[in-house]
Amino acid sequence: MGIIERKEREKTERRQAILAAAQRLFNEQGFEKVSMRNIAEAIEYSPATIYLHFTDKNELLFALQNQAFGQLRQAFESVFTIEHPAERLQAVGHKYLAFAFEHPELFELMFILNGPMEAVEARGEAAPWASGRAAFDRVVQVMQQGMDAGVFQCADAETAALMVWSQVHGLAALFLRKRLVIFPEERRQTLMEEAMKLFNRILQHGL
Amino acid sequence: MGIIERKEREKTERRQAILAAAQRLFNEQGFEKVSMRNIAEAIEYSPATIYLHFTDKNELLFALQNQAFGQLRQAFESVFTIEHPAERLQAVGHKYLAFAFEHPELFELMFILNGPMEAVEARGEAAPWASGRAAFDRVVQVMQQGMDAGVFQCADAETAALMVWSQVHGLAALFLRKRLVIFPEERRQTLMEEAMKLFNRILQHGL
DNA sequence: TCGATTTGTGAACACCGTTCACTAACTTTG
DNA sequence: CAAAGTTAGTGAACGGTGTTCACAAATCGA
Numbered sequence: 001m002g003i004i005e006r007k008e009r010e011k012t013e014r015r016q017a018i019l020a021a022a023q024r025l026f027n028e029q030g031f032e033k034v035s036m037r038n039i040a041e042a043i044e045y046s047p048a049t050i051y052l053h054f055t056d057k058n059e060l061l062f063a064l065q066n067q068a069f070g071q072l073r074q075a076f077e078s079v080f081t082i083e084h085p086a087e088r089l090q091a092v093g094h095k096y097l098a099f100a101f102e103h104p105e106l107f108e109l110m111f112i113l114n115g116p117m118e119a120v121e122a123r124g125e126a127a128p129w130a131s132g133r134a135a136f137d138r139v140v141q142v143m144q145q146g147m148d149a150g151v152f153q154c155a156d157a158e159t160a161a162l163m164v165w166s167q168v169h170g171l172a173a174l175f176l177r178k179r180l181v182i183f184p185e186e187r188r189q190t191l192m193e194e195a196m197k198l199f200n201r202i203l204q205h206g207l
Numbered sequence: 208m209g210i211i212e213r214k215e216r217e218k219t220e221r222r223q224a225i226l227a228a229a230q231r232l233f234n235e236q237g238f239e240k241v242s243m244r245n246i247a248e249a250i251e252y253s254p255a256t257i258y259l260h261f262t263d264k265n266e267l268l269f270a271l272q273n274q275a276f277g278q279l280r281q282a283f284e285s286v287f288t289i290e291h292p293a294e295r296l297q298a299v300g301h302k303y304l305a306f307a308f309e310h311p312e313l314f315e316l317m318f319i320l321n322g323p324m325e326a327v328e329a330r331g332e333a334a335p336w337a338s339g340r341a342a343f344d345r346v347v348q349v350m351q352q353g354m355d356a357g358v359f360q361c362a363d364a365e366t367a368a369l370m371v372w373s374q375v376h377g378l379a380a381l382f383l384r385k386r387l388v389i390f391p392e393e394r395r396q397t398l399m400e401e402a403m404k405l406f407n408r409i410l411q412h413g414l
Numbered sequence: 415t416c417g418a419t420t421t422g423t424g425a426a427c428a429c430c431g432t433t434c435a436c437t438a439a440c441t442t443t444g
Numbered sequence: 445c446a447a448a449g450t451t452a453g454t455g456a457a458c459g460g461t462g463t464t465c466a467c468a469a470a471t472c473g474a
Contacts, residue, residue: 032321035461046423048464057462112319114239117385133389154405162378163402167370170377178324182340195370198361202409242430253454255433264431 015053017043019063026064027105031113061109062119068106069131072099076138085146090200092142093168097196100172107176111169139165152203167199222260224250226270233271234312238320268316269326275313276338279306283345292353297407299349300375304403307379314383318376346372359410374406 021042025034036057040047054060075098079091100107109116110132120129127133139161146152147160154160171192174180180188228249232241243264247254261267282305286298307314316323317339327336334340346368353359361367378399381387387395 036463037461047462048424049422051463052421111381111386112384114384117388120388121385128388129386132386136389156401159398159401159405162398163374163405166377166381166402167374168377169381170373170375171369173380174318174373174376177319177321178328179318179336179339181324181327181335182343191366191369194363194366195373198366198370199374243432244430254431255455256453258432259452 011053015063018050018053018060019067022060023064023067026109027103030105031108056119058115058119058122061113061115064106065109065116066131068103068110069135071103071106072096072110072135073138075099076135079142085142085149085151086200086204089142089146089164089203092139093164093196093200096165096168097172097192100176104176107172112173112176136161136165168196171195218260221250225257225260225267226274229267230271230274233316234310238312238315263326265322265326265329268320268322271313272316272323273338275310275317276342278310278313279303279317279342280345282306283342286349292349292356292358293407293411296349296353296371296410299346300371300403300407303372303375304379304399307383311383314379319380319383343368343372375403378402 018039022034022039025038025042036050037047039060040050050060054063072095075095076092079088079095082088082091117129140157143152143154143157143160143164147154147157152160175188175192180192183191225246229241229246232245232249243257244254246267247257257267261270279302282302283299286295286302289295289298324336347364350359350361350364350367350371354361354364359367382395382399387399390398
């Protein structure tokens with residue numbers, strides 16, 4: 001029964017094609033400008049066809065989000081070559097911020113937009129948002145390693161990881177959502193870098 | 208010429224009525240469910256009438272945002288009664304988070320939604336987003352006071368203020384955008400509190 | 415070859431933000 | 445007081461949105 005397999009393959013190929021087209025449109029034009037109709041047009045199918053592969057727009061966004069987390073995880077992997085725990089943690093933060101600046105649309109999808117999380121809710125899983133959890137676990141792991149090495153003194157690795165996540169996420173989110181317009185354009189980037197440096201410094205010596 | 212004054216008064220009254228209705232609808236139903244048509248219906252006018260008072264939806268959101276910053280500033284004022292700089296800073300963070308949890312829609316308006324910032328851009332002011340800047344300046348002020356008192360050791364109050372802002376904002380934003388679903392519901396709040404405590408602790412002694 | 419199943423679609427539904435010609439009411443002027 | 449001018453307010457439309465569904469076409473298994 002090679003036919004069924006071929007059909008299966010063709011189906012996932014089309015699904016992949018939809019995601020690829022959507023991805024391309026989103027980072028060419030941003031989320032607000034792209035509609036289901038646009039995506040359909042890009043793959044030369046009718047809008048209704050997309051609904052044969054995704055129950056709704058949120059599910060499509062969710063699928064793209066999962067892909068994106070693959071990329072972020074990959075970026076995270078490289079930090080484990082760094083020896084010193086403090087430097088390693090610093091690198092995790094740097095990767096997070098670099099990802100936000102290099103792929104702002106993916107970052108929005110992963111950490112800001114409501115759409116994909118509505119799909120997560122709709123699924124009603126017992127352990128929801130596995131891709132997000134997996135990425136966070138990497139940060140927890142780095143914290144735990146630092147604690148085991150006696151470099152970080154804190155009670156709980158997960159709590160500390162949440163704190164670090166919040167710090168870098170806050171910076172990225174405020175920037176991407178244009179809340180840093182209060183700073184003159186030329187100072188903006190250095191100010192952000194300084195803020196991160198300061199955070200890294202106080203992690204070691206306090207303020 | 209009392210007539211002109213009356214007209215003026217009526218006009219601002221109607222503007223105020225629109226804002227009040229929009230405010231009410233937004234925090235009853237959330238931003239995604241409320242349209243210009245809904246708002247018009249609530250004040251018993253035609254949708255087109257709203258455009259006599261606001262050039263577009265973004266300007267309406269911007270007006271609400273400014274009102275909201277009034278509330279946040281008021282919340283910030285109360286921290287200046289606290290003597291010790293570290294405790295005072297802690298209180299600022301607490302007020303920010305409390306505001307986010309008590310008025311999630313206002314928080315979105317102020318710090319997450321794109322709409323109001325598009326209005327800010329459209330205005331093209333030399334010193335944009337004055338209401339945001341004013342709120343941030345309060346944080347800078349608290350940092351500066353701590354530096355002057357010799358309690359905080361850092362080069363630049365503005366940089367430090369941005370770091371603190373990012374920390375609390377990140378936590379609030381991740382929560383409101385449902386990114387903390389990776390934690391079991393009953394642990395969520397305590398985890399956030401612990402993360403904040405940890406941040407406050409490392410500000411003093413390092414990690 | 416014929417019936418069954420899959421694949422794809424056009425047209426519609428109920429919304430959205432926004433614009434504009436037009437009416438109706440009010441104010442000012444002669 | 446009447447006529448002219450000004451303003452407030454609106455109905456209807458435009459071009460979009462996500463989504464559904466009866467229907468057509470193509471492919472498949474018997």
